[in-house]
Amino acid sequence: MSTTHSNEDFSDQIARELPFLRRYARALTGAQNSGDKYAVATLEAILQDRSIFDDTLSVKGGLFKCFHAIWSSTGAPITQDDAGDLGHAYKHLAALGANTREALLLSTVEDFSIQEIALIMEISRDDVRHLVSTARKDMENSISGRIMIIEDEPIIAADISAIVTDLGHTVTGIARTRSSAVQIGNSTKPDLILADIQLADNSSGIDAVNDLLKDLGDTPVIFITAFPERLLTGERPEPAFLIAKPYKEEQIQSAVSQAMFFASTASLKG
Secondary structure: OOHHHOOOOHHHHHHHHHHHHHHHHHHHHOOHHHHHHHHHHHHHHHHHOHHHOOOOOOHHHHHHHHHHHHHHHHOOOOOHHHHOOOOOHHHHHHHOOOOHHHHHHHHHOOOOOHHHHHHHHOOOHHHHHHHHHHHHHHHHHHOOOEEEEEOOOHHHHHHHHHHHHHOOOEEEEEEOOHHHHHHHHHHHOOOEEEEEOEOOOOOEHHHHHHHHHHHHOOOOEEEEEOOHHHHOOOOOOOOOEEEEOOOOHHHHHHHHHHHOOOOOOOOOOO
């Protein structure tokens, strides 16, 4: 084992990075169940054969590289049974080139460098740059819709609103509390909800979304939180799309474009 992975037990290092692999896998498939299946398959493969883990990379990089070896070998990365009824999302997914979404998510959401992505996906750096550029154009041009924002900080809400508007979406309203979120959501029927966890009156963005989904059904949801690992345990129904605070503009763009591909999101009840 390299010095990069020394001292701390290897299993503990893997456990620390596992929530982020779950986030990535869920974003690729659009659902908790299907994403978590790939995360579990990755862990099982490493347990069966430790030699497949690339010790020249960081622990997170090595974990994601193992995931990609499994992901790329499946040929059909998502099934209707795994993800539920994704409706028109399949049509848009089929139109994208191979590896474009993967490269974009690795770059923007998981914050890997071009060199790291090249090693994880086993392609050239020029190929990574091309894939990321192509994915941005494909995803941003494929779907536009109506987005509701649940955020109690006015500056952050205005920033997020500007980002999604620049992508071609319409903001249906901005809510600062659970009650206002329910009122705005039920009256405007958004195509996607982008929600903070902690709201102005100490109410929960998760509770607000749960209230809304009772009436709105399978509306895609993106959560913003300073502690994403708390919603990525795999121990209960959890969201498929997460952005960590402090966020970057590219992360909002990527997560919104990705979430709009899917007509359903994992239930947060439990």
